[in-house]
Amino acid sequence: MIRFTALATLSAVALTAASSAWAEPKAEVLHWWTSGGEAKSVAVLQQEFSANGGTWTDMPVAGGGGDAAMTALRARVLSGNAPAAVQLKGPAIQEWYEEGVLADISAVAEAEGWADVLPASIAGHMKCDGTWCAAPVNVHRVDWIWANADVLKANGIDMPTTWDEFNAAAEKLKAAGIIPLAHGGQAWQDATVFEAAALGILGAEGFHKAFVELDADTLTSDAMVKVFDQMRTLRGYVDDNFSGRDWNLATAMVMNGEAAFQIMGDWAKGEFLAAGKVPGQDFLCASTPGDGFLYNVDSFAMFDVGGADKEAGQQLLAKLIVGKNFQKVFNLNKGSIPARTDVALDEFDSCAHLSAQDMADSSANGSLLPSYAHGMALRGAQSGAITDVVTAHFNSDMSSEDAVKMLAQAVANSM
Ligand code: GAL
Numbered sequence: 001m002i003r004f005t006a007l008a009t010l011s012a013v014a015l016t017a018a019s020s021a022w023a024e025p026k027a028e029v030l031h032w033w034t035s036g037g038e039a040k041s042v043a044v045l046q047q048e049f050s051a052n053g054g055t056w057t058d059m060p061v062a063g064g065g066g067d068a069a070m071t072a073l074r075a076r077v078l079s080g081n082a083p084a085a086v087q088l089k090g091p092a093i094q095e096w097y098e099e100g101v102l103a104d105i106s107a108v109a110e111a112e113g114w115a116d117v118l119p120a121s122i123a124g125h126m127k128c129d130g131t132w133c134a135a136p137v138n139v140h141r142v143d144w145i146w147a148n149a150d151v152l153k154a155n156g157i158d159m160p161t162t163w164d165e166f167n168a169a170a171e172k173l174k175a176a177g178i179i180p181l182a183h184g185g186q187a188w189q190d191a192t193v194f195e196a197a198a199l200g201i202l203g204a205e206g207f208h209k210a211f212v213e214l215d216a217d218t219l220t221s222d223a224m225v226k227v228f229d230q231m232r233t234l235r236g237y238v239d240d241n242f243s244g245r246d247w248n249l250a251t252a253m254v255m256n257g258e259a260a261f262q263i264m265g266d267w268a269k270g271e272f273l274a275a276g277k278v279p280g281q282d283f284l285c286a287s288t289p290g291d292g293f294l295y296n297v298d299s300f301a302m303f304d305v306g307g308a309d310k311e312a313g314q315q316l317l318a319k320l321i322v323g324k325n326f327q328k329v330f331n332l333n334k335g336s337i338p339a340r341t342d343v344a345l346d347e348f349d350s351c352a353h354l355s356a357q358d359m360a361d362s363s364a365n366g367s368l369l370p371s372y373a374h375g376m377a378l379r380g381a382q383s384g385a386i387t388d389v390v391t392a393h394f395n396s397d398m399s400s401e402d403a404v405k406m407l408a409q410a411v412a413n414s415m
Contacts (some may be wrong), residue, residue: 025049026059027313028077029300031087032068032069035248037270041334048320055311059083060278063246065188065374077101082303083312085317088134089123089299090376097128103302103311106132108318117322117340120296121368126375134299135321138336142294142371143196146251146272147284150180152261163200163230166261166289172235173260180237182259184245187391190231191373191383193263194390197230200290204367207292211372214382214415219408228393228400235394236359243395254283263358264372265296269335270352285351292367293358296374297339327415385414 027049033042046056061069070086076082082101096102109115115123118136126134145166147159152169154278155176160166170180183189199207202223209218218224239259242250251271253259262268273282279285287293300321302314320326327338328347336357337345337352345356362368370376372383389410393403 023308023312025052025054025313025316026057027054027085027317028059028083029085029087029317030059030069030073030083032061032062032063032066033087034060034062035246035267035271037248037267037272037274037333037335040274041270041330044326044330044333045317045320048323048326049313051315052316052320054316064186065185065192067188077303079325082304082305084314085300087298088301089297089374090370091379092375093125093134093299093301094128095379096303097133101303102128102133103304103314104131104133105135105302105318108132108315109135109322112322114321114322117342119339119341119363121363122339125297126299135302135318136308136339137298137300137321137333138327138334138339139355139359140265140267140296140298140334140336140374141287141359142192142296142374143199143288143290143292144266144268144351145286145288146254146262146264146268147273147286148254148257148260149280149282149284151257152284155260157260157282159395160289161286162289163197167233170261174237178257179239179253179259180261181234182253182262183234183242183249184239184247185238185243185252186245186247187387188373189247189250189264190391190394191387192265193234194231194394195294195313195371195373196228196263196288197234198224198227199292199294199369200288201227201230203290204292204362204369207369211377211386214411216379216408216412218402219411224404224407225400228403231390231394232400250353265371266335266351266355268351270333271335273333273335279349279351285354287354287358291362292369293355294371295359295361296367296371296376298336328353355401381414382411385410 031042036399049056060316061072073086121135126132126136157169160169173180206218209215249269250262251268254262255275277283327340328343331338337355372378389407
């Protein structure tokens with residue numbers, strides 16, 4: 001009896017000690033993954049978090065490209081009530097770090113050996129003054145064309161490999177009464193199409209000069225005039241109801257054969273897959289004309305929120321996000337490829353294999369480039385200035401010559 005009481009007391013003490021040291025992980029997570037494929041993907045993270053004892057509070061802010069989510073984030077931070085974890089990427093990570101509001105996740109990154117499994121180009125985006133300030137989820141490629149396989153076949157069209165071929169195919173489709181290009185008239189979608197056209201027409205070096213270095217000569221060059229010419233041509237291939245349409249509804253137009261093509265990052269593949277469509281059979285993927293690879297790495301940054309439970313939640317999330325199995329399952333749904341280099345791609349489809357191969361090749365030959373349209377290349381003020389011009393041109397009869405003048409001016413004013 002005495003022995004029993006002593007034992008009971010001992011285990012009660014042990015239990016109390018354990019529970020005060022172990023805080024239940026909690027995280028409020030702000031993201032913009034609300035389309036079919038996106039929701040399926042973020043659910044993978046949510047489930048893994050719960051399975052590891054975490055309590056997830058979802059804060060989805062609808063709106064492709066994340067503009068609305070970023071507005072919501074600013075409001076939350078200004079009111080002193082930042083969410084614990086935020087879908088945040090590219091130079092915006094460093095911009096928030098400079099505001100002094102990000103948590104340092106270096107302890108997790110070092111314990112998990114992130115430096116050994118992430119390519120240096122990706123790791124660079126996740127660091128702030130040498131510390132780890134974000135966790136990468138994937139690599140999305142932006143410069144893709146998606147097509148309805150039956151529509152192309154019925155009209156005797158192959159996947160275009162040059163912009164001239166694209167335009168010729170679009171004319172043929174238009175004559176046959178099919179919408180050549182499914183597009184949603186939202187500024188970020190205009191920018192997505194624009195940067196794909198720019199990569200093809202300016203080339204990788206020209207793209208870097210224009211959208212990474214903001215070189216004034218390149219911004220006003222004849223080649224840039226041609227990029228706007230191509231945008232004007234593309235404007236003739238979208239339907240009358242394109243204004244304001246969400247990107248996933250544009251993808252649905254390609255799925256159901258109403259439209260032939262969409263120029264969009266490979267989150268569009270996530271939509272096709274979520275609808276049970278098979279690559280190579282129902283839909284086709286090809287990189288947009290030209291050499292190079294525009295990358296868009298999704299990542300999460302943790303905001304300094306305080307509280308042992310929230311800190312435990314942030315650490316658990318960061319660990320899971322870069323975890324090997326998560327990177328596989330998440331990206332199989334999302335349409336992207338893993339950020340980690342040691343995840344086998346056996347279960348991935350042909351589009352993902354093409355992406356991985358092209359990423360390796362472009363990295364080797366210097367044409368691996370950050371997407372300006374998806375916030376990987378420039379700070380918000382500069383990318384916003386460019387997108388304003390792109391969208392103003394696309395939605396008016398502005399000449400290409402006027403557009404490049406406006407572009408150079410807008411970029412100069414944003415510095
Ligand atoms: C991108 C983001 C992708 C995808 C897309 C559409 O900016 O990186 O993950 O979700 O927006 O919402």
